[in-house]
Amino acid sequence: MKSDRSLQKRLGISLTVGATLLWLLGVTASGLVAQHEMDEVFDSALEETAQRILPLAVTDILNRETDTGSQTAPALKEHDEYLTYVVRDRQGQLLLQSHDADLSVFQGPPREGFHTTGSHRIYGASAISDTLFIEIAEPLAHRREAAMEAGVALLVPLLFLVPVSLLGIWWIVRLSLRPVARFQHSIEARGVSDLSPVDTDGLPTEFQPTAIAVNRLLKRLNRALDAERSFTANSAHELRTPLATALAKVQRLKKQLEGHHLFEDTVQIENALRGLSTLSEKLLELAKAEGGAALSEHPQDLVPILAMVARDFEFRAPGRLRLSLPGLPVTSLLDPDAFAILVRNLIENALKYGATHHPIEVTLNDDGRLRVCNAGEVVPPERLARLRNRFTRYHTRPSGSGLGLAIAEAIASGSGMPLAIRSPATGQADGFEVEVNIAHAGRNSEPCT
Ligand SMILES: Nc1ncnc2c1ncn2[C@@H]1O[C@H](COP(=O)(O)OP(=O)(O)O)[C@@H](O)[C@H]1O
Ligand SMILES: [Mg+2]
Structure with a gap:
């Protein structure tokens, strides 16, 4: 299980990549939903604030002694404004602004309702028959920061998910493949002398057909080897007696032919028969030795x-x-x-x-x-x-x-x-x-x- 084809490695990597991708998809989807919901909450807060400030601003403007010119709302305490606002008349002339308001954000004639500029979300509301407009702006950066934090919070579990998933899958696959490894070792350990069926206990169902096929093959091999051995042993055994008889006869003939011109031929026949007899002995020994x-x-x-x-x-x-x-x-x-x-x-x-x-x-x-x-x-x-x-x-x-x-x-x-x-x-x-x-x-x- 060490090569690149390792099932354990493949499953570990592919399942982890799969789980990570699914998680990322989930994070993106929930991030989009969360952002939409947050936008609604922020918009509602913006609207509420505008509705609250508008009556105060109108009273303030109407109570002025001179009815023209702008005025900056005083800050009770030194602070950074998160929401800034301006009050303008229908022509767009500035009547009141919060002390941190950046006028470049409020461009163009005043409008009612929500709109978004490059950097701000703005809500406008009117009073006194559309003669006074309040516009309140919230920096988009704040919303982005909130969305980012929510996204990061959803991504953090990935840091744990990836190693835990890799380790978990590696461990589970290893555990599940243990019977397969045992099966493999028991096949490897088998030699000509041991062709008994391999133990298939505990083997995953997917590997059962392989085990059955291996056992069937072992059985056939055993039968073939048995047949070969018994054939060798039987033939060697059957050859013994006729060879011994022939040898005895040749030896007798040799004695009678001493001095005759055929004597040399008889010696050669005797040697050939001896060779055959040794060969049949050796074949018998080999068949017995291989028979286990x-x-x-x-x-x-x-x-x-x-x-x-x-x-x-x-x-x-x-x-x-x-x-x-x-x-x-x-x-x-x-x-x-x-x-x-x-x-x-x-x-x-x-x-x-x-x-x-x-x-x-x-x-x-x-x-x-x-x-x-x-x-x-x-x-x-x-x-x-x-x-x-x-x-x-x-x-x-x-x-x-x-x-x-x-x-x-x-x-x-x-x-x-x-x-x-x-x-x-x-x-x-x-x-x-x-x-x-x-x-x-x-x-x-x-x-x-
Ligand atoms: N003791 C040995 N010294 C040198 N060579 C040997 C020895 N034993 C075996 N051999 C070599 O190994 C070969 C195979 O031996 P073996 O299987 O006994 O067959 P055989 O003896 O019938 O030739 C021999 O032919 C010989 O060349
Ligand atoms: Mg020898």
Whole structure:
């Protein structure tokens, strides 16, 4: 969930932007309504004030001794006027003004009712048969300030809304996607040895079809692999007896043909049959290893098994093995048969490809680390990486099937032990080394019952 396609990130950003836009739209709409209402209140106050001042101004003007000329209404106390007014006659001649009144605001002949100039809102009212007019002005700046303050008050919650919405959405999406992440991990953790259905509990409905499809696929894969394994195992098994019979017959024939010109041909047939017999054995081992029978139910000491396999080889190739066993038992969940097959394949390879003048080191440590190491030509890294594939070989001689390391890999991965193949061997300039820790068997996978 880290890339730009992260659902969490996308939802977080788009929902927050959406909520912010909607909020702004709401603020604009309510700001416009509030401004209209405020204008009405301000206008009504302006009108009220004009109606109140007008009778006083009329009395004041009528009581003057000279009936012409203007006069400024005295201020009782020094103050700034918020509302200013003038009283003029029909011709526009000034008769009375409030002490802060700016005459440039009241231009043109006096009018009744409301009108707005660039800077003021003005209300005019008349008295004495339209001979006296009062005009009262209020600066628009004041109204704008009030509208601005109301707008800002509505915008302030956005400062909280954006981070709270981002965090909230991030948290909720994360919480909702937790079962999806669990589902993803359980698919990732699956290998050839575990093709059981994935747990779909708690998965959001939108992901259920995917889970069902994955489980269906796993089932089909399992069935296909099962079919492949049983076919390999059955064919290898079926080949065993006829191959053994043919080999026995050829060997008998070989004896009878000693000294005959066909003797060489019989030897070649015998070798080919031996190769086929080994191949069918290896195929059977591979099918078993891939079938997932690499783990036993209870841990067992595998040191005696290693000693026994080594004794076998000692008999076949005296003096070539240097075996080093731990002083203590090494218990492992690895199936003893699978362990014997693994070790046999590794030692067989070391004998086959290792330099003859150096001993083959077979070491099992107290901590379960098993190393089979031989001297010899270094295998280039790009070839080394492919050797655990089936039917892949680096040396062309002596002949082989290319299945030994594939069997070792199948046993190791089936029992959850990482298998390391190195060339040159650790601490040496040449050679080949395979290392596996048998104490790790069964740690990452379920034991097979
Ligand atoms: N101990 C080893 N020393 C050197 N090369 C090895 C060793 N083990 C395996 N190899 C190389 O890895 C290849 C694959 O081995 P393997 O899968 O056992 O098949 P095979 O032995 O039938 O060729 C071998 O052909 C060989 O080139
Ligand atoms: Mg081999």
